[in-house]
Amino acid sequence: MYQLSPSILSADFMKLGEEIKKVEEAGVEWLHIDVMDGIFVPSISFGMPVISSVRKKCSLFLDVHLMIEEPARYISQFKAAGADMLTVHAEACKHLDSTLYHIREAGMKAGVAINPATPLCVVEEVLGIVDMVLIMTVNPGFGGQKYIPYTTEKVKRLKEMLKDKNLDVDIEVDGGISKNTMDLALDAGANILVMGSAIFNGEAKENAMMYQNRLEAY
């Protein structure tokens, strides 16, 4: 299953509802929501109130990417806000195993993310208890950055690792994914593509339709 997960970080927040409607009309099923705390990453974005408002207005699968320290503190609040999946950074969790377990216990899908320079072995032991691994293809914190080429190899190695262990886990890539880089990630084994600036800088509906078509044809 391939999915496009448009990141609202690059949307116009004055027209957030309209922007989301546009990608929904394009046939997208996922929506990527970047929560930043100003500590794990330099920037601060938004939190539960925004997610609750989005939840009330759309039925997309809410793929929530938590770039926050010790996300275990907020699992029930994100569930109450309407998240369908929580992805936590391995670098931000003292107790990664129990954090992932609690996300699932709360009734959400669980994902684990790693930064470009974090080695894959950090997530190896939890591959059996996650629904998705997010390989950051830029350093997290901002939209519109350039794809880091060495991350392609990491996606390939993760795909191999999952195959060896006979595990059915989604691989998401996030950062600098656009026309020029999406095939690199797909060929390496990624099946969920986050796209922020590639979709929302310009005509969101047309962009989302174009990328959806490319994914369907892949």
Ligand code: DX5
């Ligand atoms: C970056 C965020 C991304 C961001 C991607 O820290 O996790 O989801 O919105 O933006 P683009 O697609 O513009 O690189």
Ligand code: ZN
């Ligand atoms: Zn993200």
